[in-house]
Amino acid sequence: MAQTADSATDEPLDVARDTTVKTMPAKQALAVAPGIEKATVNVSNVASEFLAIFQRNMEAFSKVQQIIMNGNKAVLERKIDVFRSNVEHAMKSTQDILLERDLKIKTQKIFDFARSNMQDSTGNNNIVSEINARFNADAAQIIQNRVFETLDELQALCETMLDASPATSRGRAL
Numbered sequence: 704m705a706q707t708a709d710s711a712t713d714e715p716l717d718v719a720r721d722t723t724v725k726t727m728p729a730k731q732a733l734a735v736a737p738g739i740e741k742a743t744v745n746v747s748n749v750a751s752e753f754l755a756i757f758q759r760n761m762e763a764f765s766k767v768q769q770i771i772m773n774g775n776k777a778v779l780e781r782k783i784d785v786f787r788s789n790v791e792h793a794m795k796s797t798q799d800i801l802l803e804r805d806l807k808i809k810t811q812k813i814f815d816f817a818r819s820n821m822q823d824s825t826g827n828n829n830i831v832s833e834i835n836a837r838f839n840a841d842a843a844q845i846i847q848n849r850v851f852e853t854l855d856e857l858q859a860l861c862e863t864m865l866d867a868s869p870a871t872s873r874g875r876a877l
Contacts, residue, residue: 753860759849759853760849763846763848764846766845770845771839771842773838774837774839774841778834778835781831782831792823796816796819800812800813800816
């Protein structure tokens with residue numbers, strides 16, 4: 704049998720450990736480490752609380768994701784409506800321009816069409832921006848509220864952990 708440098712010291716430790724395990728009942732072991740049950744329960748409670756906080760965060764982010772998807776859908780629908788309107792307007796204006804025989808009036812209609820198209824585009828872009836802003840503001844508000852709630856929950860959890868910790872009990876405080 705090969706000996707290690709610590710084999711002489713390991714053997715008495717192994718015997719002491721075996722004797723302690725065989726002879727010390729569980730209640731005496733708990734007496735050696737008072738508060739171990741409370742610490743175990745607290746660790747379990749803390750883990751459960753962290754998981755609950757995480758779950759509430761995921762629920763909030765799910766709501767935000769749904770709001771953003773609804774916003775994108777509304778923006779897309781508005782853009783489709785704008786496109787249809789632009790195509791109809793362009794076809795009607797083109798037809799009017801092509802049917803006009805007087806070059807001076809034809810030129811005037813071309814520039815009127817350009818001005819009208821620019822005004823419509825600006826108005827439609829403003830509407831799309833407002834739709835986007837509304838949905839983004841709703842999403843941002845949910846995230847901000849959840850962050851504040853999470854901070855409050857984590858603070859309460861830290862206070863609970865500190866209250867349960869023997870290192871921060873009143874008897875040991877400086």
